[in-house]
Amino acid sequence: QLHLQESGSGLVRPSETLSLTCAVSGGSINTRGYSWSWIRQPPGKDLEWIGYISPDGVTSYNPSLGSRVTISLDRSKNHFSLTLKSVTAADTAFYYCARELGGYNWFDPWGQGTLVTVSS
Amino acid sequence: DIQMTQSPSSLSASVGDRVTITCRASQIISRYLNWYQQRQGEAPKLLIYGVSGLQIGVPSRFSGSGSGTDFTLTINNLQPEDFATYYCQQGSTTPRTFGQGTKVEI
Numbered sequence: 001q002l003h004l005q006e007s008g009s010g011l012v013r014p015s016e017t018l019s020l021t022c023a024v025s026g027g028s029i030n031t032r033g034y035s036w037s038w039i040r041q042p043p044g045k046d047l048e049w050i051g052y053i054s055p056d057g058v059t060s061y062n063p064s065l066g067s068r069v070t071i072s073l074d075r076s077k078n079h080f081s082l083t084l085k086s087v088t089a090a091d092t093a094f095y096y097c098a099r100e101l102g103g104y105n106w107f108d109p110w111g112q113g114t115l116v117t118v119s120s
Numbered sequence: 121d122i123q124m125t126q127s128p129s130s131l132s133a134s135v136g137d138r139v140t141i142t143c144r145a146s147q148i149i150s151r152y153l154n155w156y157q158q159r160q161g162e163a164p165k166l167l168i169y170g171v172s173g174l175q176i177g178v179p180s181r182f183s184g185s186g187s188g189t190d191f192t193l194t195i196n197n198l199q200p201e202d203f204a205t206y207y208c209q210q211g212s213t214t215p216r217t218f219g220q221g222t223k224v225e226i
Contacts, residue, residue, distance in 0.1 A: 047164065047207060047209075062215040063215065096164075100211075101169075103169075104152050104154060104170035104171075105154075106154040106166055110163040110165070111163065112163055
């Protein structure tokens with residue numbers, strides 16, 4: 001059974017870079033037909049798709065984040081990562097990683113999520 | 121971006137009730153519509169994919185319908201564990217977008 005687990009810093013200072021990793025177990029990130037996504041949710045608010053990366057490294061990002069976001073793969077470690085530059089308080093959120101399945105492009109499974117707080 | 125609008129934003133129901141949640145897309149998304157359940161303090165969980173496909177392990181009291189721009193999630197015989205927030209999501213285009221959620225309360 002596929003399992004995803006987020007890790008990274010829970011506290012980031014304003015203007016600095018947020019970095020998170022999603023470890024994938026029970027399956028390979030190289031499997032075709034899937035993409036690997038990041039989604040966030042400010043406490044008490046709505047879900048926002050950040051972007052995804054495909055097994056061959058093709059990325060798609062939410063334009064709302066501009067050029068601040070990068071998603072990358074590490075095939076040797078079977079994980080993928082998120083970096084978000086120049087963070088502000090508005091980037092405080094629960095960050096989830098998830099697998100996106102081709103077809104109707106749904107997300108399953110999700111990681112448990114990790115809270116990242118932007119504060120000095 | 122495709123805007124996803126859910127209604128109602130919240131509702132009160134009792135165990136055993138039938139609950140209906142609607143989701144409207146700002147443009148035609150064919151069958152690229154998925155539903156999730158999020159319990160308090162947990163990650164979202166896939167319930168239904170492609171409008172009406174029931175995810176493995178999800179009880180059959182959950183069902184989905186619709187096409188084009190208008191979609192519905194129905195929960196029959198509401199159970200205590202169903203009190204949660206429900207989100208629709210479109211997979212037709214990027215950026216993927218979610219509805220604002222419908223909170224089902226006791």
